[in-house]
Amino acid sequence: KNQVEQSPQSLIILEGKNCTLQCNYTVSPFSNLRWYKQDTGRGPVSLTIMTFSENTKSNGRYTATLDADTKQSSLHITASQLSDSASYICVVGKMYSGGGADGLTFGKGTHLIIQP
């Protein structure tokens, strides 16, 4: 069964600190992994997308890593800001012929709170 597990479920850190969110998956055959940020009551916004051959990708203070051998990914946030408070969703794409959306598996997200 294709699954995406994220940890921790929630996290509280002080402004200015770094943090790392985890994503483990069982999706096979693997196509790509993406991280989204979702503010409360809003739609998700893409942060990074990585294919099998990529093991790291950055977007400003956000850095995602991928280990396709162990089927693990992490999202590292540097020098956190109050605006980083949001849910972070890991999504894994399954390789198929064609391009439909039925091959995407969404994690439940990690709820991150940045305290001043």
Place this chain on the structure above:
Amino acid sequence: DGGITQSPKYLFRKEGQNVTLSCEQNLNHDAMYWYRQDPGQGLRLIYYSQIVNDFQKGDIAEGYSVSREKKESFPLTVTSAQKNPTAFYLCASSIWGAREETQYFGPGTRLLVL
């Protein structure tokens, strides 16, 4: 939120009533999608469309219907057959196939049952 708009932001449904959620995009994307988000759960795919006049069921299509008469528009109807419609509904689009490409999401519609 990019070039995707959803309306209304909040929608109330009475028992036995059908309601339609609007989704419009000006990104010239071929593919559009509807997801449902419930508290503590990952997004679940309701329907998707890769081309005008064609659409496919997702994982939880029962009680929902869609149409794709124009490239820019992909409305979702929540029918009276959907017994638990209270949720946050998200529309998304991508250039072509979502498996290899980034999806762009709208701001969402929250549906509540009276």
